Amino acid sequence: MPLNSIVPKPDHKSVPMEGLPKMSEINNRAVVAYPGQANSQSVHQLTIYPTTLKFEEVVYKVKQDQKGLCWGGTWTTREKTILNEITGMVCPGEILAMLGPSGSGKTTLLTALGGRLTGKLSGKITYNGQPFSGAMKRRTGFVAQDDILYPHLTVTETLLFTALLRLPKTLTRDEKAQHVQRVITELGLSRCRNSMIGGPLFRGISGGEKKRVSIGQEMLINPSLLLLDEPTSGLDSTTAQRILTTIKRLASGGRTVVTTIHQPSSRLYHMFDKVVLLSEGHPIYYGPASAALEYFSSIGFSTSMTVNPADLLLDLANGIGPDSKNATDQGENMEQEQKLVKEALISAYEKNISTRLKAELCKSDPNNYNYTKDASAKTETKSEQWCTSWWYQFKVLFQRGLRERRYESFNRLRIFQVLSVSVLGGLLWWHTPTSHIEDRIALLFFFSVFWGFYPLYNAVFTFPQERRMLVKERASGMYHLSSYFLARTFGDLPLELALPTAFVFIIYWMGGLKADPITFILSLLVVLYSVLVSQSLGLAIGALLMDIKQATTIASVTTLVFLIAGGYYVQQIPPFIVWLKYLSYSYYSYKLLLGVQYNEDDYYECSKGVLCRVGDFPSVKSMGLNHLWVDVAIMALMLVGYRLVAYLALHRVQLR
Incomplete structure (x- = not known):
């Protein structure tokens, strides 16, 4: 059985938001089995803790210094809203894609979901009904947009040192090395396993291989929650599809996957289960990826052409309506038109999606789950604070x-x-x-x-x-x-x-x-x-x-x-x-x-x-x-x- 074949993918399409599984069911651990290990008595079984991620009315503001226009004007401070009341939920086995133009807040939201955002953040982000914790941090994989790797290490060395530091101390060095080799095989890195990563001064592996190495570093811990920032950035269409196919397989193993993506092809778009569309920090769509075009058509933004759904969504996020003849025009009239389109989309979101979404999330509130906050949970969190001595x-x-x-x-x-x-x-x-x-x-x-x-x-x-x-x-x-x-x-x-x-x-x-x-x-x-x-x-x-x-x-x-x-x-x-x-x-x-x-x-x-x-x-x-x-x-x-x-x-x- 391959690395990503863990448990059957939950049939979320047949389970409405208000019918989410109970916490006792969510906490059941999914077990990974590897080829040739079924009958082994000394097999280490990595576990997945299926995680349901919820974020409700997330608001993030930053302070900006401005100087007065007059001569000798004083500096004033004002707040700029980066994220404005964004709500959603991702279940195990699903991929949530965050779409939007540059500067719309995609990376900021992803960083907030990964518990890495500091500053004035308000709202509620929960993981199986619990706030972010040290134990959750070590079950979360975060792949940054830029591949941050040591240039003089080989692919195997990079993953091995990561495994030695991130996998639990109950595993021996040989078991960790074997796990690294499985991940290398799973990600298709066998051909370059002994090649150096490379850097600005000398040639190493390709960009797509570097991205897979970055994903492999997070796969090593068998994450319950996998967050990826622009995993296809700078890659050609074929390489991007391979990367996203790998991510899709990881999600099908019971992981919760959230990714930002700038301009996916139609092939990539149809791999997503859910989509959040952002425009200047405001959500203008949340829901199934397959239903996005139908939703926008229902509020008066339909197109007569067959287009890539992602292209249409990004045009709308930029305030450009479908079949607009002035998409490339500049000037005050165009800016005013774009502003009106954005306001219409935000208003439609508040009317058609926001209220219903909040009600559904309220019905699936973790207070209804059958879980208890006991001392054993605290002990587990403390023991998992560090994987190694x-x-x-x-x-x-x-x-x-x-x-x-x-x-x-x-x-x-x-x-x-x-x-x-x-x-x-x-x-x-x-x-x-x-x-x-x-x-x-x-x-x-x-x-x-x-x-x-x-x-x-x-x-x-x-x-x-x-x-x-x-x-x-x-x-x-x-x-x-x-x-x-x-x-x-x-x-x-x-x-x-x-x-x-x-x-x-x-x-x-x-x-x-x-x-x-x-x-x-x-x-x-x-x-x-x-x-x-x-x-x-x-x-x-x-x-x-x-x-x-x-x-x-x-x-x-x-x-x-x-x-x-x-x-x-x-x-x-x-x-x-x-x-x-x-x-x-x-x-x-x-x-x-x-x-x-x-x-x-x-x-x-x-x-x-x-x-x-x-x-x-x-x-x-x-x-x-x-x-x-x-x-x-x-x-x-x-x-x-x-x-x-x-x-x-x-x-x-x-x-x-």
Whole structure:
């Protein structure tokens, strides 16, 4: 039996709204059986909790700032209504399509139904008569319009890591991997299972295959409620039909499916069970897809031509009547005519559909269902809050991070960049004699500057680039934010510390610095320490701003200030601004490198035959070589503090 053959599709056509099944019947769990598993004793049986979704008089408003027309006018705030009293219901086995022109509120309504909309939302949205909960969130699949996928992972890796995080911990890794292979087969992805997803800089799988991978990520949890935002956007007609055929099969297995769609072909339109038609946030039709043309004909909007029903519905939502000769005209008369058509459609909806629909939904009120709110239900919700443990999430995210970023961290260009700089620097400082203390100190400052700023600029891009993925996965309840953050932090260590290690190995010995193994190891540790601190600052800036342009601008200003105040260029900083150097981690790493390389009582040849004390050299004297452990502690506070700021900033991102 295929993956989507679960239970027979309920015959909703023979069951009126007022005759909905009782809650005790709805809560019966449908069981998925897989090929070759019928006689297996160790088979894991995934379950579906059939979900009836109801939304009643949903209203959503946003605040908009406007400036007065007069000179020096003040800003005023007004509310704009995005959704205006939208009502409907979807039962298990049905597909509800939301149609409407761009800006009509389709995606906003879908986001509200998925429990992901924040702001001034009013009305009532229930799932089997219950409000949205953590347990319901983990039985809801949400496929965004844009395919948010890691480009360097293969199709199998993408689905496997999703399965490891979203499937319950009662399943073993092998069982989850087997489930991934079934989903790959079900979605027709076998041919590209080992191909990379791809991104803007390199070619991967096709757009239709990416969309199926996105759907597959939600199929893995066997969702009771599947929400899809423009699943056919940007696809050709044949690929779009394949996608919707797959969705139709999923619905026939007892799932409740809601999708937005912009301009479906007639073949796609006839696959829908119900349609909600929106015009500027107002509903102008709700009901069976097959009865839409008949309804509009009954209120005076009939057409003499054979047309795609979706085309006619979208024309009406735009205020263009059927057989209108002025459909492409512009001007005030046309705008007035469109406004009159929209008002007529809204009025007809209120008169013919809205009142009857509210009455039918009232009769099917969940208070009539036979269900009880007991402690066991609360316990179940609490136990289902997370599918896996914190430690398990950390391990999976750590592995995924290493797999995804291995190409980015060790790409040829980046390796060439670091190695070429190290070799060139080694040649410029080739075997610098001990008497040239200025050049040696300059080399140590170059260490602190290069590995103080290079990791910072790389880290600035981290969270802005991963924001959409983080929001998507956190909204699905895949993991704790803390497990993601620590996995990202520790996952970067082997990738980010390898290149500076190679850099120091090359330039240290070529530059002729102190040829002592202990001194070399301590110098390497100071450089790696500086890398971690600068990376922490980059993560904090990126997480706070979440905008690459703004973050790079702030990073440039910060690095410039740290460079000037680092203790090398300006040795006698005026007292009123001397505090700047104590904010610069470059200052501390430079001081530590000096302290590792020299003691104040060391001597160097300041002129022929004359020895001078290192501690009296102006650059060293201005820095001082005492209290190095204090500098280590201050850098530790910076490392922890910057990362804590980044973590708290990511918490704020979830509220946006």
